[in-house]
Amino acid sequence: MENVSSSSILSPGTVAPDFCLATEPGKLLRLSDLRGQPVVLVFYPADWSPVCGDQLSLYNEILPEFERFNAHLLGISVDGPFCHAAYRQHRNLDLTLLSDFEPKGAVSRQYGAYDSKNGISQRAIFVLDDKGIIRWSYLSPISINPGADGILAALEELQRE
Amino acid sequence: MINSGPTPPLTMPLGTRDHVLGPPDARLVLVEYGDYQCPHCRRAHPIVRQIVARFGDQLKFGFRHFPLSKIHPQARLAAQAAEAAAAQEKFWQMHDLLFRHQDELELDHLAQYAAVLELDVPRFRDELNAGLYARRVQEDVVSGLRSGVNGTPTFYVHNKRFNGGYELDALVNALDTPPTPDTPPT
Numbered sequence: 001m002e003n004v005s006s007s008s009i010l011s012p013g014t015v016a017p018d019f020c021l022a023t024e025p026g027k028l029l030r031l032s033d034l035r036g037q038p039v040v041l042v043f044y045p046a047d048w049s050p051v052c053g054d055q056l057s058l059y060n061e062i063l064p065e066f067e068r069f070n071a072h073l074l075g076i077s078v079d080g081p082f083c084h085a086a087y088r089q090h091r092n093l094d095l096t097l098l099s100d101f102e103p104k105g106a107v108s109r110q111y112g113a114y115d116s117k118n119g120i121s122q123r124a125i126f127v128l129d130d131k132g133i134i135r136w137s138y139l140s141p142i143s144i145n146p147g148a149d150g151i152l153a154a155l156e157e158l159q160r161e
Numbered sequence: 162m163i164n165s166g167p168t169p170p171l172t173m174p175l176g177t178r179d180h181v182l183g184p185p186d187a188r189l190v191l192v193e194y195g196d197y198q199c200p201h202c203r204r205a206h207p208i209v210r211q212i213v214a215r216f217g218d219q220l221k222f223g224f225r226h227f228p229l230s231k232i233h234p235q236a237r238l239a240a241q242a243a244e245a246a247a248a249q250e251k252f253w254q255m256h257d258l259l260f261r262h263q264d265e266l267e268l269d270h271l272a273q274y275a276a277v278l279e280l281d282v283p284r285f286r287d288e289l290n291a292g293l294y295a296r297r298v299q300e301d302v303v304s305g306l307r308s309g310v311n312g313t314p315t316f317y318v319h320n321k322r323f324n325g326g327y328e329l330d331a332l333v334n335a336l337d338t339p340p341t342p343d344t345p346p347t
Contacts, residue, residue, distance in 0.1 A: 092231050144166040147311035
């Protein structure tokens with residue numbers, strides 16, 4: 001079975017745990033520095049998935065849709081910064097990728113989005129409001145690309161408030 | 162189960178704006194979001210043709226654009242070329258040519274296909290250069306995003322996302338299964 005209980009991931013209303021992770025070799029990003037704008041955290045299993053039009057390529061394609069909401073989208077996996085750099089270049093990705101690399105998977109664990117059996121992040125999405133509160137979270141079956149409809153609906157909801 | 166996971170609904174049902182094969186009141190509905198430069202969509206194309214032939218008047222099939230232009234740089238222009246051909250009543254003919262010549266989708270190639278289809282080529286070129294159909298293509302993309310399109314091709318069977326790929330048998334089986342009512346099965 002690929003269904004994973006969604007009770008494990010942090011739920012709406014929770015303050016998003018702060019973190020500081022590498023965006024590229026030698027460069028760090030702290031989540032709390034993004035306060036004041038919505039943030040979308042996309043945990044995903046690994047760089048180099050073998051399909052075109054995968055989850056990250058899709059989000060990369062529609063970055064302007066996220067920008068309409070002034071939202072910052074961050075991809076997170078346990079791949080190291082050099083791996084991310086090669087992956088971003090190869091796939092022509094503009095979006096920011098963070099390395100939950102050392103200690104491995106620590107941030108993913110904090111969000112309840114770590115698959116410790118396989119040593120990878122799960123396919124989990126969190127939409128944070130401008131104060132860093134989780135407003136929507138979703139855990140997808142690992143083999144299913146969840147698309148963007150849930151994220152866009154959550155951002156629209158935030159904008160209406 | 163291959164077709165497991167969530168099946169979000171098609172938020173914008175097929176309408177008069179769409180390119181549709183089959184009668185408008187057909188019992189069975191298949192919608193594809195596709196990209197002319199996507200190799201998977203090219204492989205799915207003859208399968209869709211078989212399905213359309215097989216179900217005949219029982220089925221309406223609609224195609225919408227979902228160009229992933231960061232990985233497929235010519236896909237968006239190719240989608241607009243299909244729309245420019247549609248403006249001259251040749252959408253499906255251009256659609257077939259684009260998939261058949263997936264590796265040749267620069268503007269000059271597109272104009273050659275327009276000539277093959279005996280379109281008004283200067284008009285076709287002018288419309289592409291002016292980006293006349295860019296918004297139309299983007300409308301398709303946004304409707305797909307709001308419906309849970311997660312790559313290409315993404316199919317909707319009876320207005321719900323089909324997670325089972327694009328093999329002939331899987332799609333035929335799904336189409337043969339009667340549409341479920343909106344209430345969840347018990």
